[in-house]
Structures are given as C-alpha cells and as structure tokens.
Amino acid sequence: MTDENAGQPPAPTTASPAGEYLGDPAVRDEWDSRYADREQLWSGAPNGALVAEVGDLAPARALDVGCGEGADAIWLATRGWDVTGLEVSGVALERAAGHAREAGVTVDWVHAGLTEAGLRPASYDLVSAQYPALPRTPDAAAERALLAAVAPGGLLLLVHHAGMDTHQEHESGFDPADYVWPSMVSALMDENWKVEVDEQRPRVAPDGGAGAHHTDDVVLRARRLR
Numbered sequence: 001m002t003d004e005n006a007g008q009p010p011a012p013t014t015a016s017p018a019g020e021y022l023g024d025p026a027v028r029d030e031w032d033s034r035y036a037d038r039e040q041l042w043s044g045a046p047n048g049a050l051v052a053e054v055g056d057l058a059p060a061r062a063l064d065v066g067c068g069e070g071a072d073a074i075w076l077a078t079r080g081w082d083v084t085g086l087e088v089s090g091v092a093l094e095r096a097a098g099h100a101r102e103a104g105v106t107v108d109w110v111h112a113g114l115t116e117a118g119l120r121p122a123s124y125d126l127v128s129a130q131y132p133a134l135p136r137t138p139d140a141a142a143e144r145a146l147l148a149a150v151a152p153g154g155l156l157l158l159v160h161h162a163g164m165d166t167h168q169e170h171e172s173g174f175d176p177a178d179y180v181w182p183s184m185v186s187a188l189m190d191e192n193w194k195v196e197v198d199e200q201r202p203r204v205a206p207d208g209g210a211g212a213h214h215t216d217d218v219v220l221r222a223r224r225l226r
C-alpha cells in the first residue's frame with residue numbers, strides 16, 4: 001500500500017482557538033487588538049461574493065483564508081462543506097468557534113498565518129480568501145500558498161475591495177504596497193489555471209460591520225485544471 005501523503009508536509013495542527021499559533025506574533029497581535037476593540041468586528045453574515053460564486057457548487061473540502069469571526073466558514077459548513085478556517089487572530093477564532101457551536105456545525109480551526117500553516121498542498125476543492133490582509137513578500141509566498149492549496153479541478157476564489165490596491169499610503173500607515181492583491185495572484189497562474197471570473201462589480205454590502213462602507217468588489221475566480 002502506498003502512502004499518498006509521503007514526502008508532503010504534515011497536515012496543520014488542528015488548533016483549538018486557544019491552541020499553538022504558527023505565524024508572526026506581531027501580525028497576530030495587531031489583528032487581536034483590532035478584534036478586541038469591538039465585541040463584533042464584521043457583520044456576521046457570509047460575504048455576498050462567496051454566496052454568489054459558491055452557492056450552486058456541490059460541497060467538498062474548503063479552506064477559508066483569514067476567516068475572521070467565521071461567518072463564511074460556518075455558512076459553508078451548514079451547506080455540507082468540510083471546512084478549514086485559517087486565521088491569525090485568536091480573538092477572532094474564539095468568536096468563530098462559539099458561532100459554530102451555536103450553529104451546530106464543525107469547522108477545523110487553524111490558528112496560523114497562511115504561509116506558516118504548513119498546509120498540505122493541493123488539498124482543497126475550494127480556497128476562499130475574502131478581503132484577506134495578506135502581507136506581501138518579495139518571494140510572493142502568500143500568492144504561491146493560495147495557489148498551492150487548491151486541488152486539481154478545484155477553485156480559488158479571491159475577493160477584495162476595489163481600489164484598495166491603488167490607494168495612497170494613509171496617515172494610518174496603511175500602504176497598499178504591503179499587501180497581496182488579486183492581480184498579483186492571477187499573474188502567477190500558468191497553463192494549469194483557467195480564470196473564470198476576473199472583474200470589478202458592485203458589492204452585496206453587509207448589514208453593518210467595519211467594512212460596510214466598501215461599495216465594490218474585485219472578484220477573481222480561477223479553476224486549477226491539473
């Protein structure tokens with residue numbers, strides 16, 4: 001009998017929300033403090049672009065990158081998906097796990113940064129990253145990690161706020177050059193990928209939450225052919 005996982009990195013630790021963290025402590029602390037500032041940061045509803053793009057798909061294995069307070073992961077799990085929710089903020093993951101218990105669904109929560117999580121390559125039929133704040137590095141590690149996680153035949157769905165990538169650096173210190181944007185990921189797709197959707201469109205705005213003022217999305221949906 002062959003071990004199909006031989007030579008592959010170990011599966012990520014299925015961390016309880018309070019479990020060991022794999023990633024940059026400074027990134028975790030920054031997001032923890034942002035979440036801790038409010039009892040609830042996001043709307044609690046699944047993102048409109050996820051619902052629109054995935055609502056008709058048969059459930060399989062999904063990875064929600066930067067799952068925040070868990071609304072998307074829980075929505076997927078209630079529809080029968082086998083979901084892994086990956087997030088740097090332990091504060092957010094505690095909330096996500098509580099919401100999942102209330103909803104009566106199981107999600108595999110991973111407390112890690114995307115590039116540090118040690119995800120098994122080509123393991124997810126859907127990799128969803130909704131407004132992910134992924135740090136950009138010269139080796140494009142986050143972009144490559146998103147692509148590597150998708151199984152042959154699977155989908156990458158990357159959604160961001162339109163116009164953020166061209167914003168001037170803010171007084172707040174937000175510099176778009178520090179983050180990964182959808183065009184950087186599509187630029188790395190080779191002949192093994194087919195871009196199915198790459199467009200800007202009006203956002204189904206959530207009812208409340210910190211991001212409610214953003215009006216348009218950039219939606220990248222691409223299928224890994226092999």
Ligand SMILES: C[S@@+](CC[C@H](N)C(=O)[O-])C[C@H]1O[C@@H](n2cnc3c(N)ncnc32)[C@H](O)[C@@H]1O
Nearest residue numbers: 031042066067068088089113114130131132133
């Ligand atoms: C703008 S929020 C979006 C949260 C959620 N996807 C949603 O739509 O409500 C970005 C999320 O990415 C998480 N994050 C930041 N850096 C990350 C990284 N390196 N790996 C995984 N998640 C990260 C943040 O903690 C935060 O929860």
